[in-house]
Amino acid sequence: MPASGWRFHRNGELPKIKASAIAALWSRSATGLHSRALFISNDSSIFMDSPRGDGVSVRCIETQAGLVIPLEPKDKETNTILFNGLTYKTLVSPHTGRIWLDRNIGAKRVATSSTDSSAYGGYYKFDEANVCPTGFSVPTEAEMTAETVGADVNNTTTAFTSFLKIPAAGSRIPNGVYDYVGFVVYMWTQTAVGFNGYYFYSSDIRAHFAISDTDYNFSVRCIKD
Structure with a gap:
């Protein structure tokens, strides 16, 4: 072609x-x-x-x-996106009707559990988090809220059982050490607050949004523009 x-x-x-x-x-x-x-x-x-x-x-x-x-x-869940050597599928949100990629950027597959290391994907700083394929972007805080804490995602269990199947990939802190891998979700939004960025956080007991220094490396999930 x-x-x-x-x-x-x-x-x-x-x-x-x-x-x-x-x-x-x-x-x-x-x-x-x-x-x-x-x-x-x-x-x-x-x-x-x-x-x-x-x-x-x-x-x-x-x-x-x-x-x-x-x-x-017709089935948008079967649409495929080829990006940086990986094949992603798209998912339609049952809450908002928005279209998302089926896994974290850099992940080899959709998560089979919250501790599936093949589904963790890459870890990105806030100012390098625009790593989505053409036509997709890192979600805003409002877009991510509508699919998570606004849709009864309140811990790592419900983050995984949600339609996004978000794994607890943890993070990579500025000194290069991986932190809370398999225990906590850290996922960037594109929403900035001063010199910090908003991210989605989920542990085994709660889920909420917080701000972080932009040098921390978190997961990224993409939403269609």
């Missing part, structure tokens, strides 16, 4: 953009006044709403009715 870019509609003109950087293909799926298109970059792939005036490439599949443009996969 060539990275042919796409053309967007502006004042009657269709200037070509992103050629040689992104592959884009229409699907037949529609959402309101937009249609769904697949965008593929060097580090990720995602279906997004796109204005129907945009010029996007077309690839056809054969059916009993002849050749047609394919539909976007």
